[in-house]
Amino acid sequence: MAISKIKTANDLRKAWCDFFTKKNHCIIDSASLIPENDPTVLFTTAGMHPLVPYLMGQKHPNGKRLANVQKCVRTGDIDEVGDHSHCTFFEMLGNWSLGDYFKEQSIEYSFEFLTAVLGFKINQLAVSVFAGDEDAPKDKESAKVWEKLGIPKENIFYLPKANNWWGPAGLTGPCGPDTEIFLDNGLDKCGVNCSPACDCGKYLEIWNNVFMQYNKTTRGEFEPLIQKNVDTGMGLERTLAVLNGVKSVYETDVYENGLKKILELTNLKYGVDVSVDKSIRVVLDHIRTAVFMIGDRQGIVPSNIERGYVLRRLLRRAIRYSKKLKLPSNSLSKIALEFVNKYSVAYPELLDNKQKILQEIDGEESKFARTIFTGLTQFDKLVSYLQGDVISGKAAFKLYDTYGFPLEMTQELANERGLSVHIEDYNKCFLQHQAKSQTGAEQKFKGGLQDNSDATTNLHTATHLLHSALKVVLNDANVNQKGSNITAERLRFDFNFSRPLTDVELSDVQKKVNEAISANVPIECSEMSVEQAKAIGAVGLFSDKYDDKVKVYSMGPFSLEICGGPHAKMTGDLGVFEIIKEQSSSAGVRRIKAVLKNGC
Numbered sequence: 001m002a003i004s005k006i007k008t009a010n011d012l013r014k015a016w017c018d019f020f021t022k023k024n025h026c027i028i029d030s031a032s033l034i035p036e037n038d039p040t041v042l043f044t045t046a047g048m049h050p051l052v053p054y055l056m057g058q059k060h061p062n063g064k065r066l067a068n069v070q071k072c073v074r075t076g077d078i079d080e081v082g083d084h085s086h087c088t089f090f091e092m093l094g095n096w097s098l099g100d101y102f103k104e105q106s107i108e109y110s111f112e113f114l115t116a117v118l119g120f121k122i123n124q125l126a127v128s129v130f131a132g133d134e135d136a137p138k139d140k141e142s143a144k145v146w147e148k149l150g151i152p153k154e155n156i157f158y159l160p161k162a163n164n165w166w167g168p169a170g171l172t173g174p175c176g177p178d179t180e181i182f183l184d185n186g187l188d189k190c191g192v193n194c195s196p197a198c199d200c201g202k203y204l205e206i207w208n209n210v211f212m213q214y215n216k217t218t219r220g221e222f223e224p225l226i227q228k229n230v231d232t233g234m235g236l237e238r239t240l241a242v243l244n245g246v247k248s249v250y251e252t253d254v255y256e257n258g259l260k261k262i263l264e265l266t267n268l269k270y271g272v273d274v275s276v277d278k279s280i281r282v283v284l285d286h287i288r289t290a291v292f293m294i295g296d297r298q299g300i301v302p303s304n305i306e307r308g309y310v311l312r313r314l315l316r317r318a319i320r321y322s323k324k325l326k327l328p329s330n331s332l333s334k335i336a337l338e339f340v341n342k343y344s345v346a347y348p349e350l351l352d353n354k355q356k357i358l359q360e361i362d363g364e365e366s367k368f369a370r371t372i373f374t375g376l377t378q379f380d381k382l383v384s385y386l387q388g389d390v391i392s393g394k395a396a397f398k399l400y401d402t403y404g405f406p407l408e409m410t411q412e413l414a415n416e417r418g419l420s421v422h423i424e425d426y427n428k429c430f431l432q433h434q435a436k437s438q439t440g441a442e443q444k445f446k447g448g449l450q451d452n453s454d455a456t457t458n459l460h461t462a463t464h465l466l467h468s469a470l471k472v473v474l475n476d477a478n479v480n481q482k483g484s485n486i487t488a489e490r491l492r493f494d495f496n497f498s499r500p501l502t503d504v505e506l507s508d509v510q511k512k513v514n515e516a517i518s519a520n521v522p523i524e525c526s527e528m529s530v531e532q533a534k535a536i537g538a539v540g541l542f543s544d545k546y547d548d549k550v551k552v553y554s555m556g557p558f559s560l561e562i563c564g565g566p567h568a569k570m571t572g573d574l575g576v577f578e579i580i581k582e583q584s585s586s587a588g589v590r591r592i593k594a595v596l597k598n599g600c
Helices: 009-022 049-055 103-117 140-148 236-243 253-266 274-295 306-324 332-343 354-384 393-403 407-416 423-437 454-473 503-519 530-535
Strands: 065-073 089-098 125-130 156-159 173-184 203-216 222-235 481-486 491-496 523-528 550-555 559-562 576-586 589-597
Touching: 009 065, 009 089, 009 103, 009 236, 049 089, 049 222, 065 274, 089 103, 089 236, 089 274, 103 140, 103 173, 103 203, 103 222, 125 140, 140 156, 140 173, 173 222, 203 236, 222 236, 236 253, 253 274, 253 332, 274 306, 274 332, 274 354, 306 332, 306 354, 332 354, 354 393, 354 407, 393 407, 393 423, 423 530, 454 481, 454 491, 454 503, 454 550, 454 559, 454 576, 454 589, 503 576, 530 550
Parallel strands: 125 156
Antiparallel strands: 065 089, 089 222, 125 173, 173 203, 203 222, 481 491, 491 589, 523 550, 550 559, 576 589
C-alpha cells in the first residue's frame, strides 16, 4: 500500500490533472459515452476512442499534449461483475502525446506520478516491455529507461506480443509496443518463471503506456509512423482500492453512499455473506452505470435495440438482484440519487439530468414489476382451471410468449403447489415459434472482439468450436467460458478447469476443432428467447444478461451456442487452428491462446 494523502476519487482526479497541467498538458473534458469516431462499438471503452482522428494525424485544437479523466463503459465482463474488481462503468485516467514526447518522457511521467504523487516505493513496482519478434525489435529502449529510474533488472520482464503490444484496431493501422506497470503485492513467486504474464495474483496491473510507432499495412508489414504517439491509461477505481488498502473497488468512496443506502433499506450487513455481497455489488455497479448512461449529454434510455438494449438488460439484472436482497419496490432510484449526488461536481450533466435519470429507472423497475405481476395473475388463473397435476407445454409457452413469464418461474411456482410442467410439449411449441422467428439479420456485436474484420470474425467463430471441443475432450459438460479477448491476430479463451491440460489433451482439443473446420459445415443463426435456446440444448455463456430475444448459432453437430455474433459463413473459412499456449488465468480458471493459419 502506498503512503499517500489521496483517498477519494476527487482527490485522485485533482492530483492527476494538477500533475499533467504542470507537465504542459491541456486537460480536456471527458467525452460522451457514445463514441463519435468508432461506429464498430456501442460505447466509449477507453480514453483513446474520442482521440482517434488526432492519433491518425489530425491536429488537436488543444495541442499535442493532452490529459483527462474519461467516462467508459465495457459490457464484455457483465458476468464477472460482483467480484472484487470488475466494473461495467469506470473512469480512465489518461495522458497523450500526439507526435510530441515519446517513450522516455512518458515512462518518466508515469514513474514520477506513481512514486512522488501516489507514494509507491520502487520495490513495489514491476514492469513489462515488448520482447520483440519478426515484426518489431525488442524494446530495449523502454527497459533502459526503467532501469535508469531504479527498477531492478529482475523486475523488468520481456513479454511477447500477446502481452505487450497494442493494435491495430482493425487489420491495418497504427500500432506498437507497450510497457505495462504492475504493483507487486509481496506474495511469493508461483515458480521460477513467475511474471506479470502468469496471472498468479502476485502482480496487479495499474498502468499501461502504449507507444504507437508502426503502421500495419495491407501487406502485413509494419512501417514506422511519421507521427509517433503515446496513449496511456490508468483505472481510477482500481487505483483507489490500492491506495486505500482495500480488496474491493466496492469499498472505495465512489460506492460508499450507494452501499449505505442499500444497507439502510434492507437492514443487511456487508462483508458477512458472500452471496449477499455479490448481489449488493451487482446492484451498485449496474445502477451506477445506468446513472451515467441516462445522464450522458447525449442520453440513453431503455429500449430493445443497441445502447438502450444494454441499459435495459443492466436495469433488469439490477432489479432481479434487488429482489434477492428484498429491497422495497422503487428503491433503485433512491440508490441512483446517491450516485448523482456523489458525482455531480465531477460530472455536472448528471445533476442537469437528475429527474430524467430517476424517472427512467423508476419506470423500468415498474414496467418489469408489471410483467411479473401480470404473469403471476395469469398463472393463478391457469391453475384454477387445471385438471390434474401437470401444466401443459402449450399453456406454459403462452405464459412466456404472451406475458413474458419465464419458464423457470412457472416451474418454480408449479413445484410449490405440487404441480409439474410438460417440458417436452413446451419445447415443441418453442421450436415451432423458432421456425417462424428465424432471421439472418445482422447486428452490432457487443462482446470481446477488437473489431469486426474477417480475421477477428473467424477467430471469434473458432472460440465456439474450441469451447465445444474442451467439453468433449475433458469429458466435462460444466467446462464453460469465463472470458475471451480477440484481436486480428489471436484469440484468448478463459474457461473453468482445476488443473493444467496435458499435451495429449491439448492435441486432442486442437484436432477436434480442425475436424469441425475440415467438415466445412454452414454456420446458421436462429433468433429465439433464452428459454427456447436452453430447451434445444444451446450453450448459454452469460444467460442472465440476455434480454427477451437472443441469437443461437449452430455449426452442424459441432457447436450450438447463444451469441451476438459476428460469425463466418462456413467453418471451412477459418483455416487451420493452432493452440500456442495454455496457462493459468486465475484460481480454477485456465487460459488458451490460439491462432488461425492460412485462413481468410
